Amino acid sequence: MKLSKFNFRFQYGSQQVIFNAISGGLLLLDNTAEVLLEKIGLNQIPEAGLSEIEKVCLEELKRGWIVLENELDELLYLKNIYLRTKYDRTKLVLTVAPTMSCNMRCVYCFEHQEDQSGIMNDEVAAAIVKFAQRRLEVAQLLSVVWFGGEPLLALDKLSALSKSLIDFATAKGRNYSSFLYTNGTLLTRNTAKILADSRVDTVQVSIDGYGEFHDARRKLKNGRPSFGNIIENIKDCCDIINVVIKIGVDRGNVQGAILLLQELARTNLKNRVNVSFSQINSDLDPCVHYVNKTISRRDYASVYLKIIESATEFGYNIVNFEQPPKPRSLCCGHQSMHVVSVDHRGLVYKCLEDMGHSNRALCKIEDYDKFESASQLKWLDYNPIGPECEKCEVLPLCLGGCPRRSFDDGALLCNVDRYVLIDKLKRHVERLVEQQVGPSQVAVSLNEK
């Protein structure tokens, strides 16, 4: 027996806690567990001669992957999981941009460097449906993500294409789900009803902080502010459709993000929407005029904790923060052979950051299954677990960072957990303690393998 390489041990009050990043298991250690772990670490554990209590405890430690059989190679296990998921055909995820046009001019946006006018025509829509039909011969689930540009500028196309995809999936007995990214400016009550009829379950609205913080970054095309209108739209439609407000954070709007949280709490919107946070990225080619204001991943990790602290004080249910960090099976979902992104011209991309840049397209949607382009091979062939990642303690929670960044300059774009894992775990333990889950329940949280 041996200890996992991916155990994280830390003190919480008077209690020792251990987390395993492969299983996602979190254990509050009692004395028996502590003694066992110490002996296993020193290679002094006889399986024979253990007391009944020790045997039960050892089983729990094994169940949480904290203790492993000697022959188990964790690195090989993770590579295996990665490859299986990459080629898993049971799910098809289609990211569709019915237009790459946008009615806003955000200061950092990557989408305005090429003429993006135009809406998807019927031939491209038909080619997407045909592609989905082929893949759904095997796949059991079709998940559609509406992207842009601003997808609500092409609401009719979105609605018509949804209907074709839903009709086929339903007739074939396949599950269907759908999600939409939007800037929120066109999200009226009537639009929300059309989206709900098109089986869009959730919309994610991007807001970069309260009032002028947002308006300095996310202006309309005519230069006018957008914040007030977006908030009114959210109030009007969040009883019809699930809304996630994604708050973008950079170097200059941390206070703006906190003020927004406060305002949503004051107006009671906080109980009607979910909130998540994301880094306004300086790690992947932002607009050159903006690069000094964005924030590195490491700095983002520390402001993230500050914002989460405030959010918790205001009583928020933070997406991705209620559970302990989850092990991943891919570093980026777009690495899967069965996650396919297509723009209004029918061009296929792997990375969302590339959408709309025709020189970064892989091929046309009708050619995607021919596997003929060099850029397709590049993605297929990519091994995300290089020498630095092999040594990384949070590897199971990241699996190698962003592939696009690695293609661009060989650098790693590390997961935020590399910098804030223990803080996140402590907060989770705090919640468990509040819920009065005691140390007698040794395995308080475990993602079963």
Ligand code: SF4
């Ligand atoms: S390759 Fe990187 S930037 Fe592109 S979708 Fe994946 S994680 Fe995002």
Ligand code: SF4
């Ligand atoms: S990209 Fe960074 S955080 Fe992710 S596994 Fe590699 S070294 Fe670790």
